[in-house]
Amino acid sequence: MTAITPLTRYFSTAARQLQILASSIRKPESAQQIPLLTEDLYNQILDKYPDLKTLKKLHSKIFIDQYLHSNPSIGIKLMRAYAACGETRVTRHIFDEITDKNVVFFNVMIRSYVNNHLFQDALLVYKSMSSHGFDPDHYTYPCVLKACSGSENLWVGLQIHAAVIRVGLDLNLFNGNGLVAMYGKCGCLVEARQVLDEMPSRDVVSWNSMVAGYAKNGRFDDALEVCRDMELLRLKPNAGTMASLLPAVTNTSSDNVSYVKEMFTKLAKKNLVSWNVMIAVYVNNSMPVEAVNLFSQMEACGIDPDAVTIASVLPACGDLSALLLGKRIHEYVDRKKLRPNLLLENAMVYMYAKCGCLKDARDVFDEMQFRDVVSWTSMISAYGMNGQGRDAVALFSKMQDSGLIPDSIAFVSILSACSHAGLLDEGRYYFKSMKGEYMIVPRIEHFACMVDLLGRAGRVDEAYSFIKQMPMEPNERVWGALLSACRVHSNMTIGLLAADHIFQLEPEQSGYYVLLSNIYAKASRWEDVATVRSIMKSRGIKKMPGISNVELDDGVHTFLAGDQSHPQSKEIYEELDVLVAKMKEAGYVPETDSALHDVEDEDKEFHLAVHKAMMWHCYLVSGMVAEVFAIHC
């Protein structure tokens, strides 16, 4: 390289050559006209991680072969770029072609395998190093430790730890971090902590690895405590801390969610991952409104959502029936060419299913190149939750024909599809085949589905006998399914039995208490009614009012039954009176004939009806007929 070449001229030449290259890519027939590229230019292009097409064109230039042997960095970058495209076979081919390797080639090869989750191959390359006369270095060990973490291979992990100590690298920051992560992932939290404590110096990654270890192994309080310890040491948690913490903050307390939210707010630099994690935290804590609104905020900040963002936020759209947003995201996915992506497509099927758009769900499902059990399960439950039990059954058979083995959750979805559609025999058949053919031990969810199936079909006595022969203690869901069946089929005797069991179990959910209070009132067991109320009061369980979400242009709005907080509340309710009159005119009769119906406050039922009417009105006015069927209360 000539030292006097002005930098600007150098770059403009490079830019021009890049342009020529780019134009030749657009016109494949002129590929032969690619000009000679300098080594530096190859380096520059490869550093930008080109897509596979560009990469192959570059690679096919004969000149690269001479560079491959004269300039090791070209070979390394080419390997790296192929690995980034998931082409580990090509990476390996280049690796094998290089005759005079150095240790970096081995490191890059190992890392390529690790990044593509081929942990076994990574470890094989590592083990082959000595026979080629190379010693692993301080770059090799973190990579192979990651291979152990990824495959939870404690056995090799321990051997590597021994090797790391032998060569005196155990005090190295990166190796220490790798060891903490490896032990953490393998469930050896004491060892992870010990390595961490003995490290002469630690960085954020060290602490994050420890957080991840605790979080992955269910030690949620410990994970949070490590975060607090970090802050006490004046180390600022970052996006990685949030990501590591994620498993610990699913279905967690609102305090913990606030803690993460605060961590997010205080981040010095928010990146894509931090937004994604915060959205995932909301989604995993049943806070879809917050998730969707944060997603909008993210877009407003000009951050491009990636496939992970989309896969996280789509279920929230589904839970809110936010179809407009869901469709907009669908367009974004197509524009950004984010498909095929299994997790994202699965989430999209779920979103459309929850929005009541069976056809759209099915279209996405049919367009998928690869489908796993989750994909099929999503589509099966799509039919199930929309009452199309027969279609669910047909699809379940198709899944079996395709050679996939249904898992425990797949059976929950088909059982619930059968119960909602009254397919008694089919449900019984699947329950049997789950145990007999697939050796899946039924869990309490499956028993709850069966009770629901029998109960809805009117076999209340049978459902009760079924509960009595369960191998485990029935929970409130099982009894709740029975109680609902009794309510529908007016079976007071068994209903009271079910109620007494729920009463004893003191569930967290308010819905059960409402059912309890109703049946006790019906049976004139007023002292029990009073006890139910006092339990609810003492445990701070509030009756959940009917909630609906309406998606307007500027976000998701939550409405409560009887809500008067809206500034135009008066006008809305006046409009509703008109609507309700129309509904009654059209033959609407509020549900009051059930033997176990809530006798206490019927105007609440009215509110609910009014509330639904309001939603229907909103959707019908905007021509969104499908949404009318997707209203959740």
Add this chain to the structure above:
DNA sequence: CTAGGGTTAG
């Protein structure tokens, strides 16, 4: 060449 994030039921 060095960590970390996503999907399915009720």
